[in-house]
Amino acid sequence: MVLGPIHIAIDGYSSTGKSTLAKALAKELGYLYIDSGAMYRAVTWYLIQHHIAIDQIEEVLDDIRVDFDQLQRICLNGEVVEKEIRQMEVSEKVSEVAKVAAVRKKLVEQQQGFNQSVVMDGRDIGTVVFPSAQLKLFMTASPEVRVQRRYKELQQQLSSITLEQVRANLQMRDYEDEHREVDPLKMASDAVVLDNSNLSQEEQLQWVLRLLQEKLNITV
Numbered sequence: 001m002v003l004g005p006i007h008i009a010i011d012g013y014s015s016t017g018k019s020t021l022a023k024a025l026a027k028e029l030g031y032l033y034i035d036s037g038a039m040y041r042a043v044t045w046y047l048i049q050h051h052i053a054i055d056q057i058e059e060v061l062d063d064i065r066v067d068f069d070q071l072q073r074i075c076l077n078g079e080v081v082e083k084e085i086r087q088m089e090v091s092e093k094v095s096e097v098a099k100v101a102a103v104r105k106k107l108v109e110q111q112q113g114f115n116q117s118v119v120m121d122g123r124d125i126g127t128v129v130f131p132s133a134q135l136k137l138f139m140t141a142s143p144e145v146r147v148q149r150r151y152k153e154l155q156q157q158l159s160s161i162t163l164e165q166v167r168a169n170l171q172m173r174d175y176e177d178e179h180r181e182v183d184p185l186k187m188a189s190d191a192v193v194l195d196n197s198n199l200s201q202e203e204q205l206q207w208v209l210r211l212l213q214e215k216l217n218i219t220v
């Protein structure tokens with residue numbers, strides 16, 4: 001029997017399907033879903049829009065309000081920016097923004113404040129945001145599967161995008177995620193690995209639901 005809010009942390013590299021699984025799991029369990037990457041992306045979109053250099057972020061941090069609306073869409077200062085934050089321009093800059101300690105501090109505090117059962121995906125959820133999460137997953141998939149997934153997703157917005165551009169962006173973000181000084185991506189020692197290279201979305205969901213039952217006796 002688990003008392004109090006349940007925290008489920010899903011970490012891993014870019015384009016390993018974390019958000020898709022986290023969203024489906026939250027829906028199944030009736031928990032809140034938080035895409036922490038969207039929060040870093042929203043801050044990045046603010047900087048792009050206002051032509052603010054990375055070394056000036058701290059001066060404007062108090063002017064940036066990132067949250068989620070009733071439909072759990074990401075909002076920047078009250079405006080839904082779901083589409084804007086997925087642009088390549090944002091993907092290219094977000095790693096630099098996510099390196100800044102003051103940005104991480106602001107967003108981590110906000111993430112820790114969601115005082116209810118939540119499924120949260122990101123890079124540092126099991127290690128920094130919720131080190132005591134009742135369930136921690138670390139998702140991986142083969143590099144080529146990840147490139148293809150991201151390519152398909154991006155092609156819907158930008159038909160001129162090439163596989164090479166997508167591959168280069170993923171490699172760059174993997175490197176930056178693992179090597180930044182503050183809260184780098186690393187697997188929590190008590191995380192369970194899920195390699196979903198050859199699993200459908202439904203298979204992944206069922207796998208986690210089984211794990212929840214085994215580990216925490218939670219059933220839906």
Ligand code: DC
Nearest residue numbers: 014036037040094098122123124173
């Ligand atoms: O999950 P995503 O690709 O949308 O995340 C965008 C970027 O934000 C990613 O390159 C790394 C960063 N990020 C982070 O540093 N910490 C998190 N908890 C989530 C994302």
